[in-house]
Amino acid sequence: MRFLPLDYPLKNVGRRPGRALITAACSALAAALIVGTVSFVRGMAESLERSAPPRAAILMSSASMKDMVRSAISPAVADLVVADVEGILEIDGRPAVSSEIHMASRIAIDGDLYEGFLRGVTESAFVVHDRVTLIEGKIPGPGEVIVGRLVADRLGVEPAAVAIGRKIRYEDADHLIVGRFAAPGTTIESEIWAPLVELMGEARREDISAVFVRVESDEVFDDLDLFSDRRLDLELVSMPAAAYYSELAAYFQPLRLIAWMMAFMVGLAALFGGANIMNAAVQDRFRELAALRALGYGGPAILQAIVTEALLYGAIGGIVGTTLARLLVAGGSVSLAMQSFALQVDAIAVIAGFAGSLVLALVGSLPAALRAARMNVAVGLKES
Numbered sequence: 001m002r003f004l005p006l007d008y009p010l011k012n013v014g015r016r017p018g019r020a021l022i023t024a025a026c027s028a029l030a031a032a033l034i035v036g037t038v039s040f041v042r043g044m045a046e047s048l049e050r051s052a053p054p055r056a057a058i059l060m061s062s063a064s065m066k067d068m069v070r071s072a073i074s075p076a077v078a079d080l081v082v083a084d085v086e087g088i089l090e091i092d093g094r095p096a097v098s099s100e101i102h103m104a105s106r107i108a109i110d111g112d113l114y115e116g117f118l119r120g121v122t123e124s125a126f127v128v129h130d131r132v133t134l135i136e137g138k139i140p141g142p143g144e145v146i147v148g149r150l151v152a153d154r155l156g157v158e159p160a161a162v163a164i165g166r167k168i169r170y171e172d173a174d175h176l177i178v179g180r181f182a183a184p185g186t187t188i189e190s191e192i193w194a195p196l197v198e199l200m201g202e203a204r205r206e207d208i209s210a211v212f213v214r215v216e217s218d219e220v221f222d223d224l225d226l227f228s229d230r231r232l233d234l235e236l237v238s239m240p241a242a243a244y245y246s247e248l249a250a251y252f253q254p255l256r257l258i259a260w261m262m263a264f265m266v267g268l269a270a271l272f273g274g275a276n277i278m279n280a281a282v283q284d285r286f287r288e289l290a291a292l293r294a295l296g297y298g299g300p301a302i303l304q305a306i307v308t309e310a311l312l313y314g315a316i317g318g319i320v321g322t323t324l325a326r327l328l329v330a331g332g333s334v335s336l337a338m339q340s341f342a343l344q345v346d347a348i349a350v351i352a353g354f355a356g357s358l359v360l361a362l363v364g365s366l367p368a369a370l371r372a373a374r375m376n377v378a379v380g381l382k383e384s
Helices: 007-015 017-050 077-084 149-157 196-202 219-230 241-251 251-282 285-295 299-329 347-373 377-381
Strands: 058-060 096-107 110-122 133-136 144-148 168-169 173-182 192-195 209-215 236-240 331-335 339-342
Touching: 017 241, 017 251, 017 299, 017 331, 017 339, 017 347, 058 219, 058 241, 077 096, 077 209, 077 219, 096 196, 110 149, 110 196, 149 339, 192 196, 219 236, 236 241, 241 251, 251 299, 251 347, 285 299, 299 347
Parallel strands: 110 192, 144 173
Antiparallel strands: 058 209, 058 236, 096 110, 096 168, 096 209, 133 173, 144 192, 168 173, 331 339
């Protein structure tokens, strides 16, 4: 069976620049949207799951409905756990146990108010949350705080507004920013960390939100459950940190479904647009295609040529769309509730965007290609 040479669809791409530009633009839009959607979905899910310290458990109030912001437990829990439970991980001779306050607060910067997220911590937090790295400045002392790399995005301010040396105000007190920290791929980067005891006083709290405990083996999780059940006076519940953040990620599943639905609708519009353009292109060249059939090129050869031409449009659009998505989306972040997460524009997102543009081009070209492959040669030659 004879097939048309590759230069035939290549030449057709350049015969009508306007039509080629519109077709490639449809593919580019679809590719960029797929990259953005995959980046959003993966960024949300993975940032929450990566926020869990490795092999760690969370002790919080049994009445909090597994919500750390609503949780309130005794500050003595950390010491009691260390004394009663064996198998707690020690790093440099220090138990990997972190007492913390998690709370939302109004943050005042230069007289303007913003909604921010505070975490009251001790130096042990840096032992437990090993993904957190202080990249500038120092650990905060009284009247001082450190901020994550995404705090400016979370608050909606310029990075200079939360730079080292600037002051922010919350809970009726001013605080000096003395450091910046990174926790790549987590929501922790959108938080403000303050000394635990000082935050307890400023927030007029006698309790803390939770205790994070890193353990030597998974068997210790059962011992922590037993500790929580035995100490009825503390009203505790224990759960693996990975399970807690997985449940939190599942809570936002409807948002991910909405994102996929939006991508599907735009992709569908691009599919119909591309199909209409390819149908018009075939209609304009009906006599030409009929002449090729008369010269001995069969229906499969015509189908192959049209599909190849559409895939060229899809490839061009895919390259443009994924490139634009990387330029516009990479490094961006999305705020969700009191947290923010970075968009993950990785190889998977890029491959998905490029492959999506090719699939849409292929599917969109099939109706026109099948029509051309099945044409009546005599009727086609009479087309004006």
